[in-house]
Amino acid sequence: MHVLLIDDDTELCELMGRFLESEGFDISMAYDGNQGLEMALTSGIDLAVIDIMMPGKNGMDLLRELRQSSNLPVIMLTARGEEMDRIIGLELGADDYIPKPCNPRELAARIRSVLRRTDQSEPKSNESQSLHHFGTLQWQPQSRTVLNQSEPIELTATEYNILAALMQHAGEVVSKHDLSQTALGKRYGPFDRTLDVHIGHLRKKLPDAQNNQPRIKTVRSVGWLFIAE
Numbered sequence: 001m002h003v004l005l006i007d008d009d010t011e012l013c014e015l016m017g018r019f020l021e022s023e024g025f026d027i028s029m030a031y032d033g034n035q036g037l038e039m040a041l042t043s044g045i046d047l048a049v050i051d052i053m054m055p056g057k058n059g060m061d062l063l064r065e066l067r068q069s070s071n072l073p074v075i076m077l078t079a080r081g082e083e084m085d086r087i088i089g090l091e092l093g094a095d096d097y098i099p100k101p102c103n104p105r106e107l108a109a110r111i112r113s114v115l116r117r118t119d120q121s122e123p124k125s126n127e128s129q130s131l132h133h134f135g136t137l138q139w140q141p142q143s144r145t146v147l148n149q150s151e152p153i154e155l156t157a158t159e160y161n162i163l164a165a166l167m168q169h170a171g172e173v174v175s176k177h178d179l180s181q182t183a184l185g186k187r188y189g190p191f192d193r194t195l196d197v198h199i200g201h202l203r204k205k206l207p208d209a210q211n212n213q214p215r216i217k218t219v220r221s222v223g224w225l226f227i228a229e
Contacts (some may be wrong), residue, residue: 001115002044003024006036006062007051007077012101016049019104025111033057034215040066047115049107051077052085060088067093071156073112073118077102090197095158096184113185118157132167135229136207137215139167151206158183162198163206166216166226175223199224 003025006011010031017027028045030036033054040048040062052059055122063074063102074090076097086097095114098107134137138147144160146153155163161183166174175202180195188195199216206215217225 001046001111002028003111004028004030004036004039004048006030006033006040006047006048006054006059006187008032008054009051009192016104020111022109023108025108029112033062037062037065040072041070045072047073047075047111047118048215049075049077050094051080051113052089060085060092063089063092063094067156071154071159073114075107075114087193087197090194091201093156095156096194115157117161117183129174134167134170134215135209139164148207155202159198159202159205162195163202163226166224170226170228173219173223173225177223179223187192195224 003020005013005017005020005027008031013031016027021027028039029111030039034057036048036050037057039045045209048190050059050062051119054062059076063076066072066074071093073095076094077100078085078089078097079100082099089097095118096110097112130141130202132141136149138150139145140147141164144171146155146160146163162179165179165182169179176195177188180186180192203214209215209229213227215227217227219225
């Protein structure tokens with residue numbers, strides 16, 4: 001897997017790069033936002049790790065421009081304790097975040113987790129290859145595609161994984177803990193707003209259910225429910 005590191009801290013970037021290479025990743029590096037965006041938009045990159053605090057084009061601006069034309073999986077490097085940076089990064093379409101300074105082993109684990117859940121290899125089971133209908137929505141697990149009235153809905157890999165986990169249990173409440181483990185590959189934390197932000201995005205992209213209700217219903221203190229119709 002080919003990982004792109006984008007960070008103006010060249011020493012840290014090269015240190016992380018050497019460790020990730022020892023873990024079996026192919027690594028490319030960019031030391032500013034403009035170069036990083038250009039490289040992220042080229043073919044052959046499987047995931048980008050983007051530092052938020054960079055001079056010129058910062059990580060947020062880079063991610064905003066990247067998401068205009070690419071759903072490349074992204075992990076944001078945020079200043080430790082900067083909750084707002086994490087939320088904004090998720091709102092712009094990041095798949096995960098990790099505070100700086102970070103342990104290279106944790107970064108490698110997060111990269112593997114994001115790559116696993118964004119893996120678009122073809123499912124093998126007949127059930128996962130079938131077509132599912134929910135009102136005007138169509139779900140095609142084999143191609144990781146969700147359509148509304150036959151038109152594809154643009155989803156990031158993480159948004160798709162959350163939606164797929166909810167659609168798989170349509171009409172049933174999926175707990176925050178189960179959804180976090182299934183769709184994000186990590187334990188749910190009581191102060192973690194990752195799921196809330198992504199579900200907010202999904203509600204904007206999905207058509208309403210009957211009676212103009214949001215397609216994804218919040219079950220307070222428990223989790224979320226996908227309304228099948």
